[in-house]
Amino acid sequence: MLLFLVLLSFALSPRAEAGEIIGGHEAKPHSRPYMAYLEYIYEKSYPPQHCGGFLIREDVVLTAAHCHGSTINVTLGAHNVKQKERSQQDIPVSKAIPHPKYNAKTFSNDIMLLKLKHNAKMNKYVKLLKLPGSRNKLWPGQVCSAAGWGQVALSETFPDSLQEVELKLQADEECESRFIHYNPKTQLCAGDPKTRKATFKGDSGGPLVCKDVAQGIVHYGKNDGSSPRVYTRISSFMPWIKNTLRKI
Structure with a gap:
């Protein structure tokens, strides 16, 4: 019962x-200021797919290799991703670096670094982990x-x-x-x-x-x-x- x-x-x-x-x-809103929201296009897919990630350097996000796409955009400082919050910073990815031994079939080495086009602005909404x-x-x-x-x-x-x-x-x-x-x-x-x-x-x-x-x-x-x-x-x-x- x-x-x-x-x-x-x-x-x-x-x-x-x-x-x-x-x-x-x-x-709690902005209690995890390191969180990144990723939108990416995978082989011309529409609508865009999305993943999570986290900021480890002012210009680098760490995420999973299976979140790779032909284009990737990162949103930092977000709580509600369906709204344009004043705390948000939208930064395109200039270079995606998946682990060289990532294997999609065996799920091994599923890790990727994303180099942002410019540094994120550090504040109470955006911090490193x-x-x-x-x-x-x-x-x-x-x-x-x-x-x-x-x-x-x-x-x-x-x-x-x-x-x-x-x-x-x-x-x-x-x-x-x-x-x-x-x-x-x-x-x-x-x-x-x-x-x-x-x-x-x-x-x-x-x-x-x-x-x-x-x-x-x-x-x-x-x-x-x-x-x-x-x-x-x-x-x-x-x-x-x-x-x-x-x-x-």
């Missing part, structure tokens, strides 16, 4: 109808968070405003048993399978944040929006990130 009531309340929830991250809620260092340890059960403008489960409805959700890191075995290509060296497993909390379509490229540090990038999962889901492990790519940043 209790389960029925929980499912009924979820089905009738106005917030769920508005299209939030699964099991999450609307973020820290990348992991050697002292930033992770463990199963640790509570992290993710955010994005992705769709609600099994619906094409996208939210206007940024949504967020807390996710628990899982032991690698949880994802190894579900995903044939899961690699614990380069990927993270997050999202308690006992709860209905997850990132979903459209959230790709956004950060998995643990103690104010970007530890993962929203990657992929089951099409039903269930947990756990797979995130790119940023620490594994720090040498590539640092080397590339020196060149662009």
